[in-house]
Amino acid sequence: MLELSQLGCVRGQRLLFRQVSATLAGGTLLRVTGANGAGKTSLLRMLCGLLAPSAGEVRWQQRNITLVREDYARALLYIGHASALKDDLSARENLQAAQSLAGRPVRAEQARAALAAVGLHERDAVPARALSQGQKKRVHLARLALPDSAPLWILDEPFNALDTEGCDWLAARLAAHLQQGGAAVLTSHQALALDAGITQQVLAL
């Protein structure tokens, strides 16, 4: 599915990493580890196509992602550090807007169900500004709970700001996604307990 070929990253005058290669097939998880400032977020942004690699290339289905930008965008779900929520919109409106922009529009009931799945039963009509940090993260992660999800997930520190219950939900959701043949790249400091049969690669920067 996704191939990282000899990636290098220079930010300002600093070399963050070089010669990073990995291959990600369906059903596998790539966990990126490294100290703070090692370039984990830069690597993920590179994989999304938000940041051009200083060296090497990222390939999706054997094609450079800059050549197949629209196909790749349709197959990709990126969840970054920022919550990507509009404070003046409700949780449900935010979720629906995000999905429409991603080319996978959902109906209001589906959005409500996804929000309920991440534990925001009664909070779907509340403006995002009234939600706590962890709840905002949950709204953002609710995109993972929708039935028609992209095959490739790229998640930047998805477990941050989540409580234990949220972490358990996310781990279960990840496992289900991988079992269905999807792939995921994430940065996380702790190892993930996944069922046997799921390949977990670790990439240390």
Next chain:
Amino acid sequence: MSAVLAAIDTDTATPDSSWQAMRCLFLRDLKLVLRRRSDSAAALAFFVIVASLFPLGVGPHMALLKQIGAGVLWVAALLASMLGMARLFADDFADGTLEQLLLSPTPLPLLVLAKVAAHWLSSGLILALASPLLAMQFGLPPQATLVLAASLLLGTPLLSLLGAIGAALTLGVRAQGMLLSLLVLPLLIPVLIFGAGAVEANIAGLGVTAHFSVLGALLLLALPTAPVAAALALRIALE
């Protein structure tokens, strides 16, 4: 695995999904404007105040006011529409929505166009609609007032389109508003000349077709090119 690949192949890029994404973004931005009306209100208030200062400063010289009216109103509208311009992408940039726009399967220039359209409805259109009232302070004849409103209706989308390029180029820069004005205002000079010129020509009893044709041509030129330029600048700004 093969099922997943099949799913990707079936939902290939359709104009429908692009249209839906544009519509969604347009409605989202309008909804945000309606829930936070202070920005549009500030631009309108600025327009009204600046346009009202001139008659007060110049004094009751009707002939002079009539002569400068079109120019003053056009300059005031131009400055007012630049007021909220910096926020066009800055808010999306700050909360991370801009990254999601860049990662959308819909071509970015189309999304920029949707944002510009929403911005114009909440700024330029309101200014154009308010202009006949302000024109009364300058004693503009009824027909010239109509020409003024029409020239603003045709010219303000241009201000929004060109402003979007500036907003994208200055994204994440300190003192963004200042830099944006320095960058964009010189580009807007042709719009100002032909917009205000149309009203003056009408007062002088000349035809306005030429002025409106130039404004229309500029708009047709900016409509496809400005969103592309802004989209390129956004990709660079987010690197």
